[in-house]
Amino acid sequence: xxxxxxxxxxxxxxxxxxxxxxxxxxxxxxxxxxxxxxxxxxxxxxxxxxxxxxxxxxxxxxxxxxxxxxxxxxxxxxxxxxxxxxxxxxxxxxxxxxxxxxxxxxxxxxxxxxxxxxxxxxxxxxxxxxxxxxxxxxxxxxxxxxxxxxxxxxxxxxxxxxxxxxxxxxxxxxxxxxxxxxxxxxxxxxxxxxxxxxxxxxxxxxxxxxxxxxxxxxxxxxxxxxxxxxxxxxxxxxxxxxxxxxxxxxxxxxxxxxxxxxxxxxxxxxxxxxxxxxxxxxxxxxxxxxxxxxxxxxxxxxxxxxxxxxxxxxxxxxxxxxxxxxxxxxxxxxxxxxxxxxxxxxxxxxxxxxxxx
Ligand SMILES: C[S@@+](CC[C@H](N)C(=O)[O-])C[C@H]1O[C@@H](n2cnc3c(N)ncnc32)[C@H](O)[C@@H]1O
Ligand code: SF4
Numbered sequence: 001x002x003x004x005x006x007x008x009x010x011x012x013x014x015x016x017x018x019x020x021x022x023x024x025x026x027x028x029x030x031x032x033x034x035x036x037x038x039x040x041x042x043x044x045x046x047x048x049x050x051x052x053x054x055x056x057x058x059x060x061x062x063x064x065x066x067x068x069x070x071x072x073x074x075x076x077x078x079x080x081x082x083x084x085x086x087x088x089x090x091x092x093x094x095x096x097x098x099x100x101x102x103x104x105x106x107x108x109x110x111x112x113x114x115x116x117x118x119x120x121x122x123x124x125x126x127x128x129x130x131x132x133x134x135x136x137x138x139x140x141x142x143x144x145x146x147x148x149x150x151x152x153x154x155x156x157x158x159x160x161x162x163x164x165x166x167x168x169x170x171x172x173x174x175x176x177x178x179x180x181x182x183x184x185x186x187x188x189x190x191x192x193x194x195x196x197x198x199x200x201x202x203x204x205x206x207x208x209x210x211x212x213x214x215x216x217x218x219x220x221x222x223x224x225x226x227x228x229x230x231x232x233x234x235x236x237x238x239x240x241x242x243x244x245x246x247x248x249x250x251x252x253x254x255x256x257x258x259x260x261x262x263x264x265x266x267x268x269x270x271x272x273x274x275x276x277x278x279x280x281x282x283x284x285x286x287x288x289x290x291x292x293x294x295x296x297x298x299x300x301x302x303x304x305x306x307x308x309x310x311x312x313x314x315x316x317x318x319x320x321x322x323x324x325x326x327x328x329x330x331x332x333x334x335x336x337x338x339x340x341x342x343x344x345x346x347x348x349x350x351x352x353x354x355x356x357x
Contacts, residue, residue: 003242003249004049004078006037006070007256008056009271012094016127017155019189021255021269022057030062033253033271034069036278040252041077044260047250048079051239052086055112060090064102071106085109085238087151092138093129100138100145110237111142112151112182118169122158127193139176149235151180156209157201158186166209167216174220179235182228183213210347227306227341227349244303246296264289294318301339301356305332306349310340322355 010025010033052074062070074080087110088103103111113135117123120131142150152173156166173181185206188194214224222230226244229237242249251258251267254274258265266287268274277284291299297315304311313334316323323339326332331345331352341349 001050001242001245001247002047003051003053003239003247004047004074005239005249005251005256006052006054006074007251007253008054008059008062008070009033009254010056010061011058011091012061012129013127016125016193017186017188019192020057021271023271025058025061027063029271029275030066031069032275032279034066034073036275037070037252038073038077039278040284041073044250045077046079048081049083049250051084051242052080053239054086054088056089058091058094059088060094060099064098067099067102067106080107083107087112087237087239089114090138091130092135095138095141097141097145100142100147104145104147108147110149110151110235111147112153112180112237113139113142114153115173116153116155117158117161118172119161119165122161122165125159126155136176139178148179150178151182151237152176152178153182153184155184155186156213157206159199163205163208163212167212170213170216174217174222179232180237181217181222181230183210183230184228185210207347214343214346223308225308227346241307244307246300246303259291262291264291298356302353305339305341305353308340310335310338313337313339319356326352326355 007021009022010030011022012025014022014024054070059070080086086108088108089112091114115132115135116126116128118132123131139150139152154169154173186201188199188201217230218224222232223234224230225236226240229240231237248259248261250260251265254267254271255269256267264287265285267284268277268286274284276282297318300315301311301319304315314337316339323332326345327334330342333340333342341352345352
């Protein structure tokens, strides 16, 4: 199994909470970026790819011609004949019918749409450039185009959001009948406008919101297959599952990570520097680490526990003390030789996972 991730670091405008690597879209800069991607892709000529994920940033900011160029970067450098899934992330504000048709014709099989909230007031607070009406228009156009595997991203713990408005959000969103939902607690990251404004999400409220989501989505036929992800009809994100199962992947673009031939790499996070370095044959890798057997087992635990299917107990050979501690306090359970989080541990999973490092 080998995945391919491509980072598109452009957005129409930066949302006030986001610290992902992205800058304002400029046509010429995006053209140069695609040239750089082409050059980076050549390093992996003819690798057989199982899943592709085009994320960002906002891939839908690219023009029609640039989307075509991106498709040719993929098809001319990789073997995607056996590919099981191609996902593209979209922000409703930059999606058109023409772009959807192009993606569909290019064999894109899965879309991930950023919604965040159904309340226009919250969307404004977050710095989003679309309203809920625009989201629905794009969502139904995507379905009419033929897409039958669509994810919707929502955030909880948004300033002024109440438990009742969150409940209404979920009730409204399940009516859209998407196959997949991702729910993220708002986190306030340094160097964002939210950080400067000293916005602090209420952790207790976020916990209640998560609890409600877990039971409500279950009642509505969604399988909670990963801490932040729910799917219907077993339409899991195959690409993300590949990460959680600790399989290898190639990451192209600024800030992209790769796990390839037993090494983990990370590319530099400055868009301009990434382009300049690639085009002048300079190094773009800022981190490189060989994954020893011991590290492999630790990662297998840290990533695999995120999945509801859990992790084979054999990987805990060197972490027995930590395992026993969390089984004793009811945070982890062991069933049929698989170690899993219990329901009450899911919301605080990050602190437990950190203990296995
Ligand atoms: C790359 S964006 C998705 C595509 C597109 N750029 C968009 O925003 O519509 C990834 C998702 O991460 C989530 N996200 C980003 N920053 C976050 C933060 N600080 N806290 C919680 N969720 C966040 C949002 O739900 C967002 O939709
Ligand atoms: S949330 Fe999406 S659209 Fe907003 S700045 Fe981040 S990557 Fe760009």
